[in-house]
Amino acid sequence: METTHSNTNALEGKTIALIAYLTILGLIIAFIMNAEKKNAFAKFHIIQSFGLALTGLALGLLNYIPYLGWLINLIGVCILLYMWIMGLMNAINEKTKPVPLMGEFYIKWFNNI
Numbered sequence: 480m481e482t483t484h485s486n487t488n489a490l491e492g493k494t495i496a497l498i499a500y501l502t503i504l505g506l507i508i509a510f511i512m513n514a515e516k517k518n519a520f521a522k523f524h525i526i527q528s529f530g531l532a533l534t535g536l537a538l539g540l541l542n543y544i545p546y547l548g549w550l551i552n553l554i555g556v557c558i559l560l561y562m563w564i565m566g567l568m569n570a571i572n573e574k575t576k577p578v579p580l581m582g583e584f585y586i587k588w589f590n591n592i
Contacts, residue, residue, distance in 0.1 A: 489573070491516060496524035496570040500563065503532055510592075523575045526592055527566045530585030531578065535559055 495518060499509035506528050513521045538555040541548040558580070566578040577583050 492518035492520035495521035499525045499528040500567045524570045526589045527578050531563055
């Protein structure tokens with residue numbers, strides 16, 4: 480009976496974690512879904528996704544700077560896409576591995592979420 484509960488708990492955490500990586504709306508939905516369940520796996524991926532979203536917002540603001548901002552934005556978006564794919568793959572594979580480059584910072588900065 481307990482194994483079923485833990486499997487259900489793990490499945491709920493994985494589902495919430497995957498939803499967190501699906502757009503900003505998915506991140507908000509995952510945050511709300513995990514508010515009462517408090518699944519540690521889901522929280523880890525919500526933090527990673529939140530960090531990626533804020534990084535994307537910062538890159539978007541750089542786009543307003545002519546030429547140099549556009550170049551930094553283009554390179555940054557490619558790196559951000561790579562980081563997002565790695566985070567999503569970690570959620571799919573049920574790993575709590577931080578996204579490359581910024582993942583450790585996201586954990587430190589947003590751990591209180």
